[in-house]
Amino acid sequence: MLHHHDSPAGYRVPELVHPGLRRNPRRAHLLVSTVLGKHVPTDPAVVLAAGDRLGDLVAALLGEDASTAVVLGFAETATGLGHCVAARIGAACYLHSTRRDVPGADTFAGFEEGHSHATFHLLQPTSPDLFANSAPLVLVDDEISTGTTALDAIRALHRHHPRTRYVIASLVDMRAEEHRRGVSEAAADLGVRIEHVSLAAGRAVIPEGTTERVTALPDPALNPQAPHRGTxxxxxxxxxxxxxxxxxxxxxxxxxxxxxxxxxxxxxxxxxxxxxxxxxxxxxxxxxxxxxxxxxxxxxxxxxxxxxxxxxxxxxxxxxxxxxxxxxxxxxxxxxxxxxxxxxxxxxxxxxxxxxxxxxxxxxxxxxxxxxxxxxxxxxxxxxxxxxxxxxxxxxxxxxxxxxxxxxxxxxxx
CATH class of the missing domain: 3.40.50 (Rossmann fold)
Known part of the structure; x- marks a missing residue:
């Protein structure tokens, strides 16, 4: 069940995401975005508008520092969203993490995503110098459920090049209070400022035993067949x-x-x-x-x-x-x-x-x-x-x- 808490952008959580399932022992629920253009066919103007609105929130937070920012989008779902945000604020540099180890590319850093089906993230900019500045780093994901992935990325990047300000931007922010405290503790530990913006914030209440019930479901019917093959x-x-x-x-x-x-x-x-x-x-x-x-x-x-x-x-x-x-x-x-x-x-x-x-x-x-x-x-x-x-x-x-x-x-x- 999805609960809406608040929004600075006029969106509501149940409008932005619909609940789905996935057979993953780490996390059985899947929040399917209505504005991301990943799982659901979406009007491209709607996708761009959501990215622009999120970018507006980031720009309002950063003020005159927005154009100097480095923006990082998370693979795979937020690679496009992150680029939308970077384009909207006129960021100096945009980079997304990747799960494709490209020949000839040097890996600048990496981090893990605990609940994901594919956990590794690589960062492969043409040069580490793209990060060698004191500008704010904006991390973009479609959904923040615990904030763990973003914090792991911040820690990994902070080891390579410390900076004082990080912003985590997402379409929806579904963190519980203990997750928010964890961010504050991490910020204090690193001696940095970590802020959040999202189109809407709320909570997903998952009934007890959901993971076991989803795992026990029969295999889904995939790859439908038609009487006549297409071209x-x-x-x-x-x-x-x-x-x-x-x-x-x-x-x-x-x-x-x-x-x-x-x-x-x-x-x-x-x-x-x-x-x-x-x-x-x-x-x-x-x-x-x-x-x-x-x-x-x-x-x-x-x-x-x-x-x-x-x-x-x-x-x-x-x-x-x-x-x-x-x-x-x-x-x-x-x-x-x-x-x-x-x-x-x-x-x-x-x-x-x-x-x-x-x-x-x-x-x-x-x-x-x-x-x-x-x-x-x-x-x-x-x-x-x-x-x-x-x-x-x-x-x-x-x-x-x-x-x-x-x-x-x-x-x-x-």
Whole structure:
């Protein structure tokens, strides 16, 4: 049960999140955001508006220091949200944590997330110098349940480069009083200031025994099949090698104009590959959220009725009943090849990917970067296969991934 406490932004907790389930012994409930564009197809304008409003709260808190701030978004769910906040406040630098260990990238720091299905977070900026300042650090997550992940990140980063002020920003803040005291104690221990902003604050009351009951549920029905297979098409989208595709290796305020121009060019190419007049559901790939979100918004401004969401590693429980947020689900092979690790074999998921009130069945536009454009993406059991088997028409749009070495060299040349 969700309880609303307060909001400085005119939102209510039950409007921002809907309760779902996941078969995770660490945490059986899943708060499904209505404004994030992760599990539920969402109007891209709604996603951007929520990120902008959260950014406004951060800017009001930081005042004239907002433009000097470093913003950190948490993988995988808040990579796009963090970028929205950073863009809104004009932050000097945006970085998101990653679970993809990119060849050629140096790991600046890492931390663990205790309740998650995938616990490790890596920070891989092109240079540690992106953090070598005394500006406030803004940590962005979609939901703060205990604050542990944010505190672990603060401790890890504080060891590398101490600063005096940290801000934790989230769509919803669901911490209990003991968690809030823990933040105060951590701030006192580190000798720093830790502040919070959120669109709304409340509590999720989980009935006793929920974890055991969810674990005992039968396997959910995934990967539906249609009488006729849908179609699949592929398009390569242009993207400049010196423009970061997101915040995995650091995104500077100086990158904004070139990024906006690249989005417009890529959106033109994508629009030309789509059937005129047909709705589009743009689906990002895990941490690749902000770029697909901006593409979805650009399609909408060009007249295409559009919704946005992404794939995920989160094993939510699918149940096709009215009012439940995860009505349809797909599981598929991880498209990336990750040698000498188990990551390649960890299943990936996509939820809903349907638009019941659309006038026409939408095309599903999968936006992936080049490391995910593999034979596994197209193989039996891959994402293209399971979606077309469900009768969906799929367009795969491939963006060249940022090469951290090339990006570092281009920045050093400036």
């Amino acid at each position: 699949a098409a592929f398009v390569d989208l242009p993207w400049p090698a010196t423009v970061p595709d997101g915040g995995r290796h650091g995104f500077l305020s100086a990158d904004t104009a070139a990024f906006d121009t690249a989005i417009a060019t890529a959106a033109d190419a994508l629009a030309a590959a789509l059937e005129p007049g047909r709705p589009a559901m743009v689906i990002g790939h895990e941490e690749l959220m902000y770029l697909p979100l901006r593409l979805a918004d650009a399609l909408a401004t060009r007249g295409t009725v559009t919704r946005f969401q992404t794939t995920t590693r989160s094993p939510g429980y699918v149940l096709d009943v009215p009012g439940y947020p995860l009505r349809r689900g797909f599981t598929f092979l991880a498209p990336e090849h990750v040698p000498e690790t188990h990551e390649t074999e960890v299943p990936r998921y996509l939820y809903n990917a349907q638009w019941p009130d659309a006038e026409r069945r939408p095309a599903l536009v999968l936006v992936v970067d080049s490391p995910a454009d593999t034979d596994r993406l197209r193989a039996t059991g891959g994402l293209v296969d399971v979606l077309t088997e469900a009768g969906e028409d799929v367009v795969v749009a491939v963006i060249p991934a940022t090469d951290p070495v090339a990006l570092r060299i281009s920045r050093e040349a400036l």
